[in-house]
Amino acid sequence: MRRQSSWDRRGLGSLAAIALWSLVVSLTATAQQAPQTEDPLEAFRRAMVEAEESLQLGETQVAESRYRTALFEGWVMLGSLAEASGDLPAARSAYEEAITSAVEVRRARIALAGVLAQMEEYAEAEAVLRLLIAEDKNDFRARRLLSDTLADAGRSEESIQELEQLVSMNPDDLETTYFLSTAYLAEQRTEEADFLLEGLAEAIPTPQTHVLIGRAYRDHNYHERARQALTTAIEMDPKVQRARFYRGTVDLRDQGQAALEAAREWFGEELRVNPDDPMTNLYLGMALVDERRHAEAIPHLETASRFETIRADALQFLGKSLLGENRLEEAIVTFRRGLEALEAEVGSGPEATLTELEARQMSQFHYQLAQTLRKTGDRETAAVHFDAAKEYQVRQKETAKELLDRYLATEDEEDDLAAELRGEETPPEPLREMPRTSEMGHSIESALVRAYLNLGVLQARTEKPGFAADLFQQAADLDPELAQVQYSLGVARFNAGQFEQAVGPLGRALEERQGDAQLEQMLALAWFNADEYEKAAEMLADLPARRSTPGLQYAFGVALVRSGRAAEAEGVFRELLARNADWPELNVLLAQAHASQGDFDTAVELLERALALDPRVAEAHGTLGEIHMRKGELEEAEEELRSELRANPENTRTMYTLATVLDMAQKPAEAMTLLKTLLDLEPKLGKGRYLLGKILLAQGSLDDALEQLQAAVGLEPEDANAHYQLGQAYQKLGRRDEARTEFDTFRRLKNERR
DSSP, X not given: OXXXXXXXXXXXXXXXXXXXXXXXXXXXXXXXXXXXXXXXXXXXXXXXXXXXXXXXXXXHHHHHHHHHXXXXXXXXXXXXXXXXXXXXXXXXXXXXXXXXXXXXOHHHHHHHHHHHHHTTXXXXXXXXXXXXXXXXXXOHHHHHHHHHHHHHTTOHHHHHHHHHHHHHHOTTOXXXXXXXXXXXXXXXXXXXXXXXXXXXXXXXXXXXXXXXHHHHHHHTTOHHHHHHHHHHHHHHOTTOSSHHHHHHHHHHHXXXXXXXXXXXXXXXXXHHHOTTOHHHHXXXXXXXXXXXXXXXXXXXXXXXXTBGGGHXXXXXXXXXXXXXXXXXXXXXHHHHHHHHHHHHHHOOSTTOOOOHHHHHHHHHHHHHHHHHHHHTTOHHHHHHHHXXXXXXXXXXXXXXXXXXXXXXXXSSOOOOHHHHHHSOOOOOOBOXXXXXXXXHHHHHHHXXXXXXXXXXXXXXXXXXXXXXXXXXXXXXXXXXXXXXXXHHHHHHHHHTTOHHHHHHHHHHHHHHSTTOHHHHHHHHHHHHHTTOHHXXXXXXXXXXXXXXXXXXXXXXXXXXXXXXXXXXXXXXXXXXXXXXXXXXXXXXXXXXXXXXXXXXXXXXXXXXXXXXXXXXXXXXXXXXXXXXXXXXOHHHHXXXXXXXXXXXXXXXXXXXXXXXXXXXXXXXXXXXXXXXHHHHHOTTOHHHHHHHHHHHHHHTOHHHXXXXXXXXXXXXXXXXXXXXXXXXXXXXXXOHHHHHHHHHHHHHHHHHHO
């Protein structure tokens, strides 16, 4: 159900005030002729048809524009459906998608602001609305919504100022004038409200106007003013609808239980002129139940139960009436229907968050159903509902224990009807045949998937794989099982160089298209480029085309080296080298394989050959530097590593190795400068933070060292040395317990490694 604002505008949205709402619409029409708005579902369908026709004609730019219009209209429709069903997070998400789908999205922004306000995200809603107003100061809809939002946020004075500004901009906008008057009433500014409402009565001198005014006074507890306005309406037209209903509720609000009989008379008179009015039937039925006139109450409550939003209340009292008439089986069916309606409305079970009134009503339903079942002799089922009633009783203890204790204390005690009647009525909607929301939503989503797929194809054709991938992702989010969507997404991610994001959809596509050699090759290379070398090696090993394709064989050898299988890689590289002796990168990789096994002489020979073929070949100088470092030749290592960085300045592996050499050579300042550059490039490099923290600790910068070492342990929790250095930092800071924990972890990890 939609959240209501502080100015109590509820009556205008209810069936109970349809006549009044038509009046308000007519008031607005006197000021300006509102443009007819198109059915949004029809706008969405037409945009889809036009887009697909343009695509078939080869008009790709026109098709793209119309697809984006369709996306906008579709997401707005999904947002509206979600909002109508009370799923505000889903509505918010849909409106946000609409905003990113097209260029002119003002309608979605206003809708988003409304949902944010309902979610009580007032600051966000206000920011959206103020930006809209800054773009168009005459946007009445945004200004009105801003006024409502400010009121709901408890900023009454600012809300009134917005309404006053709207009225000053358009004095003939009588609808806004009316809402300003109700705002004045809420703030007890009665003279200003009286002045506006008198002007409204003069502008539209009809009985419906006085009913509207009477409702406004009633809602803000100005009972005598309400009676006068409603009496005037009845005098002007004895058959005017809703006046007698409101007259009865005024008495109940003013006098409570003492006015129940008089209110019942007013409700009866209302039904003589408006026999199908749901709220009047409900209230009269409740009043008759209170007087135990059950037979008379039943037809009124049956009428009220046909309306969705008051259905649970009507069925609860209808069940009581049937029980009072000893129609036990009918009462059981009615209580069950009411319980189902209430659960659908407010939720049920341990995760449901209920208000005090909702929990009370849930408990009442279960208790009344249990009592009725027990009277039929079905004690076993009755016990289940007695337990449920007690559960909701327990859940209310903090807020409504006394109410529940009183209700559950005796079997036949009736509710405090006056308290029920004094509450705000729920705006009802008649039950009618409508398309099921879920079916409509599914239909719209299916069309959106088609739009995203076709837009993605258009982007892919213009060699924009990144944009195409994002569109295919949208399609996959809506329907991940749709044929081709995972394949299209994976290929687009791969072509855009987004390898980590490509492996998931490519893997799912391969499940659909088992044995597709091209797809297997693409997935293997995606794993390789995502640095998942073990998975890449496993897939590449089984590719039939690997041995005849130098690029795949090369990737296979690299994956073996990087996954710690250098001995196997050597054979792969030798085979490649026999056919491609002048390939410098191959010489480097073969050298790395030899170096990893301690064969430095062969490694150096291969690296020198690679450099002779290409002096700037990647990783040749870096690998030489690592070999010199491992041999303890720090000056030579530093020279080679610096040469590597001159050729490849963002080679982070070389940066880290050079920083290590500089630290070993007692050049901490240079090492720290290099490490900071490295961590700017790779902030999650645990070993980089470890080395920087270790150097800072040795320099006495304890707080900075602690920050780096804590980060290092978080990134590399299995690095024993990082725990040891962190223990040292804690110890120097006097945090002995934490130091002891880190030293214990260090010893444990060392023992596990042994």
